[in-house]
Amino acid sequence: MRSAYSAPAIRAAEERAMAEVGDGVLMQRAAAGLAVVCARRLRERRGRVSGARILVVTGPGNNGGDGLYAAARLARRGVRAYAWLVTQQVHSAAWRAFERAGGRRLELGVVLRELAAERFDQVIDAGFGIGGREGVFGDLARIARGARGHADVVAVDLPSGLGVDTVRPRHDVFTADATVTFGARKPCLLTDPGRSAAGRVELVEIGLELGEPDLAQWQASDLATHWPYPHASSDKYARGVVGVDAGSARYPGAAVLAVGGAVHAGAGMVRFIGDEQAGSAVVQRFPNVVPSSGRCQAYLLGSGWGNRPDARTTIESVAATGLPVVVDADGLQHLPDRLSPRFLLTPHAGELARLLGTERDQVEADPVAAVRTAAERTGATVLLKGATQYVAEAGESVVRLAVGGPAWTAQAGSGDTLAGVCAALLAAGLRPRDAALGGASLQAVTATRHPGPFPPQELAEFFPETISALEELLRG
Ligand SMILES: NC(=O)C1=CN([C@@H]2O[C@H](COP(=O)(O)OP(=O)(O)OC[C@H]3O[C@@H](n4cnc5c(N)ncnc54)[C@H](OP(=O)(O)O)[C@@H]3O)[C@@H](O)[C@H]2O)[C@@H](O)CC1
Numbered sequence: 001m002r003s004a005y006s007a008p009a010i011r012a013a014e015e016r017a018m019a020e021v022g023d024g025v026l027m028q029r030a031a032a033g034l035a036v037v038c039a040r041r042l043r044e045r046r047g048r049v050s051g052a053r054i055l056v057v058t059g060p061g062n063n064g065g066d067g068l069y070a071a072a073r074l075a076r077r078g079v080r081a082y083a084w085l086v087t088q089q090v091h092s093a094a095w096r097a098f099e100r101a102g103g104r105r106l107e108l109g110v111v112l113r114e115l116a117a118e119r120f121d122q123v124i125d126a127g128f129g130i131g132g133r134e135g136v137f138g139d140l141a142r143i144a145r146g147a148r149g150h151a152d153v154v155a156v157d158l159p160s161g162l163g164v165d166t167v168r169p170r171h172d173v174f175t176a177d178a179t180v181t182f183g184a185r186k187p188c189l190l191t192d193p194g195r196s197a198a199g200r201v202e203l204v205e206i207g208l209e210l211g212e213p214d215l216a217q218w219q220a221s222d223l224a225t226h227w228p229y230p231h232a233s234s235d236k237y238a239r240g241v242v243g244v245d246a247g248s249a250r251y252p253g254a255a256v257l258a259v260g261g262a263v264h265a266g267a268g269m270v271r272f273i274g275d276e277q278a279g280s281a282v283v284q285r286f287p288n289v290v291p292s293s294g295r296c297q298a299y300l301l302g303s304g305w306g307n308r309p310d311a312r313t314t315i316e317s318v319a320a321t322g323l324p325v326v327v328d329a330d331g332l333q334h335l336p337d338r339l340s341p342r343f344l345l346t347p348h349a350g351e352l353a354r355l356l357g358t359e360r361d362q363v364e365a366d367p368v369a370a371v372r373t374a375a376e377r378t379g380a381t382v383l384l385k386g387a388t389q390y391v392a393e394a395g396e397s398v399v400r401l402a403v404g405g406p407a408w409t410a411q412a413g414s415g416d417t418l419a420g421v422c423a424a425l426l427a428a429g430l431r432p433r434d435a436a437l438g439g440a441s442l443q444a445v446t447a448t449r450h451p452g453p454f455p456p457q458e459l460a461e462f463f464p465e466t467i468s469a470l471e472e473l474l475r476g
């Protein structure tokens with residue numbers, strides 16, 4: 001699990017640490033860690049550190065200070081270090097250390113020419129960190145563009161221009177090959193699109209003591225730990241029986257995709273209890289599916305329903321069984337007011353906006369708040385699907401993220417498959433939160449292992465292979 005903390009939490013932890021160890025110590029720890037990563041990357045790229053040329057894009061605050069102190073350390077190892085100042089202001093002690101180590105200041109024209117000629121081995125983006133405002137503009141934006149693809153770009157704490165806690169940059173940002181972040185990961189580094197701007201994220205410990213994170217992201221190892229692998233003695237009920245009411249005469253494909261998700265995720269048995277026409281399509285594709293109702297351990301409702309007059313009563317009658325249930329897509333518009341925590345809702349941004357009575361833009365601008373609010377209001381667990389997949393539970397402030405996957409998995413039909421996987425996991429006994437994270441992470445890990453694009457039904461066919469690889473990972 002990887003945790004991320006918001007700017008106020010980090011500021012507070014920094015203040016506590018500074019009161020203990022004194023001013024300046026944290027910055028030296030940060031700069032030392034940054035220099036180690038920069039040196040390692042230089043060595044990997046050019047065989048040695050000495051003789052490399054680096055540029056520190058230096059902002060007016062402590063982020064600039066980190067970059068200058070790190071460059072001074074590198075200069076003492078034979079690196080030729082240059083700085084360009086974003087404003088006339090600079091961290092004065094760090095600047096003195098930089099100059100003493102042989103660092104030199106360059107003007108904009110020289111910097112742009114040398115970037116274009118690929119004369120810098122590395123550009124350290126020490127413009128702005130957690131004190132930054134969103135976006136890079138003017139000369140800084142020209143340098144950010146000039147550096148992209150022309151040098152190894154290492155961002156200090158976070159790429160300049162990203163909002164620490166906001167996930168959707170509305171302006172240009174620095175694009176880094178790697179980000180060296182201090183004390184704790186920041187929310188923008190775990191969520192898209194910031195995640196893509198940050199490149200490989202390396203965490204340098206500087207001795208901050210932090211409490212509960214704001215975000216916690218599953219890694220493949222968490223998926224491996226939580227997956228309900230079948231045992232030799234598992235019968236169909238131990239592996240879980242899923243009742244699927246998905247699809248309609250108009251959208252039979254949704255039923256096939258949802259059932260496919262459950263089947264390939266290893267459900268013990270799938271009962272199809274939905275529309276008759278959709279059911280024929282399902283049985284044709286999956287003869288192992290039982291087309292009648294009976295004992296189930298979890299349900300999936302809503303994917304591909306379209307407009308269905310009995311939507312509300314269907315959801316209510318399933319709710320009355322007291323069993324866990326995934327409600328997806330069209331079912332989300334017909335929810336009872338208050339749901340039990342056994343409900344798992346799987347909206348995309350547009351569906352979540354409708355659920356909250358707001359606009360899609362607003363959900364996309366602050367998905368963490370949106371998913372948290374939806375869980376609180378409904379009482380259910382909510383999985384917000386998209387490039388980054390968020391899971392919130394009622395009464396729990398930490399929002400969890402699934403393993404990050406490649407962008408191509410965001411395609412029509414992948415939500416139906418995902419809902420099927422989640423239902424299979426509920427039936428196997430996982431709590432809704434882990435079923436949501438497990439389903440979304442399985443799709444992401446599978447897509448990373450089998451670079452597509454594939455249509456969702458083909459990706460699902462690789463699930464069993466991913467699951468056995470996870471089991472092996474667990475055995476070590
Ligand atoms: N605190 C600690 O213990 C430690 C902190 N550490 C490091 O410090 C970083 C935080 O430092 P920081 O607070 O000085 O803020 P920083 O990100 O350097 O920028 C602030 C300055 O930039 C300005 N500014 C912002 N955006 C702008 C824009 N778009 N265009 C122009 N100006 C803009 C802003 O101006 P203002 O918004 O106030 O007008 C302000 O003057 C943190 O990320 C980590 O790297 C580590 O050393 C570990 C110990």
Ligand SMILES: [K+]
Pocket residue numbers: 063125126127128129155156157158159160
């Ligand atoms: K930065």
